[in-house]
Amino acid sequence: MAEEGDVLIELTDIQLKQLAAIYGKLRNQLPHLHSFFHICLRSKALGMLDFVHVYSPGGCWQEDGTFIASMPIHSHDIVFHSLDPSGTNLIEGFRKTKKFKFLKDPARDYTYLYGVHEMFCSKILQLFTEDLQHEVSYNHAFHLYRLDMEKALQSEFRVPDEVYITALEPQDLPAVVKAWPFSFPAAEQKLQDCLKLSAGFVVRFKSTDEMVSWVTSSCYGQMAALQTAVQHQQKGYAQLVVREFSRYLANNGFDTCGTVVAGNVPCERMLEGLGFEKLLKCRFIAIRNKY
DSSP states (O other), rough: OOTTTOOOOEEEEHHHHHHHHHHHHHTOOHHHHHHHHHHHHHHTTHHHHSOEEEEEEEEHHHHHEEEEEEEOTSEEEEEOOSSSSSSSHHHHHHHHSOOOOOOOOBBBBBEEEEEEEEEGHHHHHIIIIIIIIEEEEEEEEEEEEEEEHHHHHHOOOOOOOOOEEEOGGGGGGGHOOOOOOOOOTHHHHHHHHHHHOOEEEEEEETTTEEEEEEEETTTTTTTTEHHHHHTTTTSHHHHHHHHHHHHHHHHHOOOOOEETTTOOOOHHHHHHHHHHHHHHHEEEEEOOOOO
8 A cells, every 4th residue: 555645655465466467568678577476466366575675656557567675574675667768757656755764774774776677777877876865785786687488498408526506405505605795694585585486506425515606686577696616616416406497487487587697708618609589788786764
């Protein structure tokens, strides 16, 4: 429900499904958002009612697909987009809403603007830094990669004799978080929720069960935190978890996609070698909270 007088109106479950259908028609251009709405609907079905709240400025989503989704649990992540390139309703929604107080959160002292499409980056940065007087503590460019669903489903590969692939479990997450360069205090709890809604996979040595390479899911339902233990890099193990996760995503209603920090040439080459295409640029932006 909307707060009295607030420009952002929360979508009902029926409206959320309708908005998901709009973005479903654009899954080839915006696969991460199609998968994101799949996550939204799954969270509702699983009773995780506070995992995400999806709003639209003045209820304009039917006209221009504008939405602002807030994920306040275990940190504060915001996903947003508009099918109007001018972003007029999107910017006004952020400017006028009273929903996001940007108060101090023990889990994270900033709010994370997640995967901001390149066509809105300059406008969003101007709004938050110049108009709303927030500091930006993180602002990095990423490339979104996508694998065609048929390629994901038909992927055949051989697992070397010395290792095996298994699902990533909650007890594996401390090691994932420790090695993750983008970690934050509530990262483990956040990734636990993402595992409930999607999945993750890990390559282990048969002889010791040591974690060799792993990948888990983000709030998009996409691949995240893809890493290989330093001593085992450049041996092809990362390809194994990417291939396994790709098949899982394609078989479970998601799009096979993932973001790679710009300049990570080895990861880009690996994905392109597996048939992924570079689709678009986006930015992950952390806005420092005002106390």
